Amino acid sequence: MRYNHKTVEEKWQKIWEEKGVFHASNDSEKEKFYALIEFPYPSGQGLHVGHPRPYTALDTVARKRRLQGYNVLYPIGWDAFGLPTENYAIKNHIHPEIVTKQNISRFKKQIQSLGISFDWSREISTTDPEYYKWTQWIFLQLFKKGLAYKKEMNVNWCTSCKCVLANEEVVNGVCERCGSEVIHKVKSQWMLKITAYADRLINDLDLVDYPPRVKAQQKNWIGRSTGAEVDFKATTGDTLTVYTTRCDTLFGATYMVISPEHPLIEKWADKLKNIDEIRAYQLEASKKSDFERTEIAKDKTGIRLDGVEAINPVNDKIIPIFVSDYVLVSYGTGAIMAVPAHDTRDWEFAKKFNLPIIEVVKGGEDVQAEAFTDCDTGVLVNSGFIDGLSVDDAKKKMISWLEENKIGRAKVNYKLRDWVFSRQRYWGEPIPIVHCEKCGFVPIDESELPLKLPMVDSYEPTDTGESPLAKMTDWINTTCPCCGGKAVRETDTMPQWAGSSWYFLRYMDPHNSDALASKEALEYWSPVDWYNGGMEHTTLHLLYSRFWHKFLFDLGVVPTPEPYAKRTSHGMILGENGEKMSKSRGNVVNPDEIVSEYGADTMRLYEMFIGDFEKAAPWSPSSIRGCRKFVERFWNLQTILTDGDNIRPELEASFHKTIKKVGEDIENIKFNTAIAALMSLINDITSFGSISKQELRIFSILLNPFAPHVTEEIWEVCGLGDGIVAEQSWPEYDESKCVDKTIEIAVQVNGRIKTKLNVDAEAGQDEVLALAKADENVKKAIDGMNIIKEIYVKGRIVNIVVKS
């Protein structure tokens, strides 16, 4: 019997839509379950087979939870502001709004063909003014609380296009578009003070259920380190403050290094005899990314300041100051004390420039040959009043000494930097601030929101690097909300991250025009119960949205300190060649072809069966047929259907075990083994030769979350009752029926398998060992030997250890 997926899938998708069966209710007695996937960026390429993996996975969970009686919210929307759309618009002279509309409509059609149970009535787009009204509103609150501020920052500047470039647009130090040189240029940018939340972003990880690797990455990204600031004096009398985590090694500081951007260089310009050389070095450094600058493999570069030196405050020794690009202005104070004996980078630099290496922590090998960086075992030497102390004790004593003498202080530092929030681009949310000469930066009145993006003729950034909005004189010229005088609008827009930092709140109440969502909706749905996304979003999106959520929590807008109770992450779908799918590699697979040839159910099953959900998996077209075969074997069960309304005793254990396994595996994101269990069960059934109505009911419900169309159709065709989605509930299993009465035990002698025994599951150690020793092969192996040890691990294994 041939299964026609096309008509069946279209039929059920239509029924679901007409009946609105996946619409979540904001007013329900049922327990709520909020499942969330990262909403897609609707790119011009359309969907590829990587997109449906997380959608199908959480769809499986959502469908199972509905069958278990939950009120499920499973929404989707569009993260539609972004660079590629803007670049496409520039190139093809089409307004980004039109491009976005086309892309969304294509994405939507593709996703809908997969039968995902999204609540389309709650669809949102970050580019919709009714949506970004609230993105702007949140920014205004951040501004009012002093968490949004302006700061001079480095940007990538293409010397030929005369515009700011994203890091991704800089390839090997040149502009991706025109190949011209890219330098760093200083520009005033809007910043968000995420560092104010650094501690809470670390500590509150205890409140949530995230995979350990995600927590570890977030913690390391925030990078809290406790150390000290130490004030060195320069020979000019200026103070040069450094941050160090190893203040115990202060006696071993034999030189200092400042970053090329350090402000003291300008101050000392007339005292520095080699200022020209230093300026040339600064220019070189401005062309490199932080990434290139901190690379250890490369040769260290640097220039010794000629004319200014520093004084080590613990021993008054005069030490040289270098400028080098391995010190970053963005971390700590932009200056370090160098202790080559106990830091690898300092050691390499000292070797290259022939600087003294003084051992101050004993415990390693020869510090002239290699830096000794271990903090746990070393003992201080050559260090005056801290000699003989452990590293930890020496740090404590040094900090109190520094504080007493007012030349240093304990200091907590973070790798996390404040969030650069400005973009000199068109296709983003306008920043709702005006600049008044009298009043400074003034927020526009909330009643003016949304501040809509005006239509412009060209989306090219201006020659000065301002956003295209800067050319809209009638838009930028306005009056100051504060004094009523002349003012100009901010022309920078927000980054794509803005809209995605709070979208999950909007889904709770997507059409609200008075608030980002109603209090009741926020109370009912918060927090997101399960958020799945990619590992690539662990440090940026996930952290940004947790930051915004905490801020909204402090304002009393949202009821929970954390947005997501649970986070899981999926592995990437790679191309057939095992490489990342990309247009340039030409290995992108479009799901449309699969859906059309094999059907959505097969596509869904394959995506879930392809491998461990958390790991990357290469696409393999030949394996898809196996999943199609499984769908057909299921469909053909109707040919061996009998009338019985219960599970027959012979299949009872198989069924109960499978109900248990499939349910647990879905919750544990082990979709591949859940499907394997269903395949095993169908093997049992077909070898048994027939299936009862009740057996088919249970099998269909278990398979329904993975293959919702074919299961619904067989249910109808076989007259099994009211539809699955409409009326059925997830089956229960009986634990006592899941255990086997007899089990097979492997018997080893000295770790080598000699035989296998079938024993009663409840049999004790003595009984099993006696049986084992009675076996011919075992007898042969232990004959004439001394038995040293006999091990029986219940239900698993026997091992007899013998010696001659």
Added chain:
RNA sequence: GCGGGCGUGGUGGAAUUGGCAGACACGCAAGAUUUAGGUUCUUGUGCCAAUGGUGUGCAGGUUCAAGUCCUGUCGCCCGCACCA
């Protein structure tokens, strides 16, 4: 470079978390059925000099027992703040 992760048959993967390595599939081989088959069914399938030996990137170690734990090493993947 820094942070996080991965490495198992010809292929995708499984392994009750220290207890029979290779579940379930794909592929391949042989056979049966058939009407044209990229159909369906049955059987076999880690490797080797095959009653045995060997085997989870590589080299060591702990243990009665290691894919799983420890040390070292090699390779690959993700992120690195203006891609999303």
